[in-house]
Amino acid sequence: MRKNPTVQRESLGAAVLQVRSGRATSRTTLSRALGISPSTTGLYVDHLIAANFLNESGLNQGAMGRPRRTLTTHPEAGWFAGVEFNAQRIQAVGVDFSGRLKTTVEVILPSEVLAGQVIKSILACVARLAETMQGPLLSVGLGVPGLVDVQAGVGLYFAFIPDWQQVPLVELLGSKLKVPVILQNNLRAIALAERWFGLGHGLSVYVILGPRSGFGIAMVQEGRVIEGAQHAAGEVGRWPWPLSEGVGNSHTLHHALSAPATWRRLAGVDGQAKLPEDLRAGLAALADAAGPEWDAVCADYARVIGMLHLVLNTGVFILHGPLTMLGERFCHSITESALTQMPSLRDTGLKVVPSTLGDNAGALGAASLAMEAWLPG
């Protein structure tokens, strides 16, 4: 046994992330993934096994040579909470130390809810998760709607919760939970969820499309989420729309391509028509629709996506939110329409795909935040 020097917590945290993600399964692969020497990697692993964060689970014989001693994260070393909310509901997930989703909790918020009540409910959700999770809570990730100051840990502004201004979330939650609390805008958190749990796995460049009550996007370039100078990148919903409209009026992409607006257009009802009780079900019923409305909606999405693709040269667009109920066919129609409208995009790998993560993508993304921020020790 080697002697046991102290090592940098950051390095150990990075090592755990590599093992948990499956990118590294042995000391040698971990050494390559981290870009550090095999000898140092061995020390790290010793340390992490001694602390019960990693396990050695048997051998894995390659084509030849000494078999690698498989490294896995110890699932019961602790757990991470991921919480996402908006003005209607809170979704929370509990994720074990191996990054597997174990428990979900959902709470419907009363209408006209205020910030204080949201925070109380978040704490209650985490407490309920704790009942079923193994080991200690290690950190909490929070997917926050609206503008978020990630560094300061403050929710800056969200239109649909009346007093949601300058809410010091990290301070309020951290003091109660006694673990690190990490914030991110909820759509940008989803981008992280795709990296950990979904289609963004190997990708370093992609865009999340989030048509819900509005229309926002989250952009990932070289593995990094684009924040913008005031944490407000991705506000495509405020583009004038239709693009031919004179400016200065209130026609925006929000109004044309949000999830409710899309349902209205596909269902052929006017702006006053009441939305279905369950928008997702309403949209699912339209998945086989056809005709000029379908084509027009797809053409609009294609126009936006094509323009974004020209700016960012992104490749993959991942569709999130209720509209995923329209299925693969919707995404395929959009891709086709974009290539028809802008033929020069044909060789640029433009692709629109529906997310496979389902309804709690935001909470999973928040849990990803928590996992990425955690450090051993």
Place this chain on the structure above:
Amino acid sequence: MRKNPTVQRESLGAAVLQVRSGRATSRTTLSRALGISPSTTGLYVDHLIAANFLNESGLNQGAMGRPRRTLTTHPEAGWFAGVEFNAQRIQAVGVDFSGRLKTTVEVILPSEVLAGQVIKSILACVARLAETMQGPLLSVGLGVPGLVDVQAGVGLYFAFIPDWQQVPLVELLGSKLKVPVILQNNLRAIALAERWFGLGHGLSVYVILGPRSGFGIAMVQEGRVIEGAQHAAGEVGRWPWPLSEGVGNSHTLHHALSAPATWRRLAGVDGQAKLPEDLRAGLAALADAAGPEWDAVCADYARVIGMLHLVLNTGVFILHGPLTMLGERFCHSITESALTQMPSLRDTGLKVVPSTLGDNAGALGAASLAMEAWLPG
């Protein structure tokens, strides 16, 4: 005197960059800028002074305490070449080790020039620079038009040089020049020039607007240039335009807002009118123009910039190319128009400014590439 251990070349290169940029002026400030300990910083500086890359130039007394021993780069330790070209001309600059522009060379290319001839001319330009520069050539940066594979060192495609496809520039030039050769798209190189020599100095988020024969942009987020999945980010020029146009026809932003198109619109002549011999002078003559054409052009620019700002939340847009001849007033009009068209942008710090770098911004950007890539030893 301390003993003289070998140190990492990368660290030494980073230290030189900090001193050259003026962000670090003494051992202590350098230590903070690099995020390493004062003791190690002292070793680095010893090393670099011994190798004649840095100088100690006197003392600088602060408000109190021991005065800092001012560090400067040694101007004659060597020089960097920056070369930018398009189908018409090559511009090359020689920059001394302190980052000061010393010599410029311009060569007009014959029409229908081919790749081989361009490369020969580039080598000739560097040779002419060498006649006036002090010390050895250390590295060469190249601002390449069209698509560029930065990692592979290959110019992929450029429409206006007939056989410009898969040109192995780093291989071709490096084998002759015997120094590192670094590529970047010419507009993205300009983004670096702004960081070193211009308005991007303290900024970590900004956009370069490059209306020339077409219309491209270069985006910087958190100090990093956005490349895109296929090195093709920033192709805004291929947006359909006017936005109200039906798609599928050839109306693009290239045609509406390129430098020649802008001149035609402002001068009130039709698409067939001959361009002035010197487009810059022609544009300068219009700098005091007024009336509906002026407003319409500004409104178009404002529309594009506003939409980009919503996507990227960028803050500062730096205007490059011939249109800078339209002056501050043009940029001011655009900013005003954007805020009128999209009032919600008012508090987001949106600002359009003309570059102060002048005509050889591209070559200066290429020189920045060279400086950033160089390592001592």
Place this chain on the structure above:
DNA sequence: GGCTTTTTATTTGAATGCGAAAAAACCCCA
């Protein structure tokens, strides 16, 4: 001038991380 205060630079011993070589663990093949 001598004293304290403040900031910068250097020395020193300790430790973290690396490279190279050795050891280990498996395969294949005779």
Place this chain on the structure above:
DNA sequence: TGGGGTTTTTTCGCATTCAAATAAAAAGCC
């Protein structure tokens, strides 16, 4: 059964880097 080949892991000595203490250089103040 044992040797050669291959890949993984560990050992070991060394070097780069750090933290802490120390030295240095000035201003301010009495």
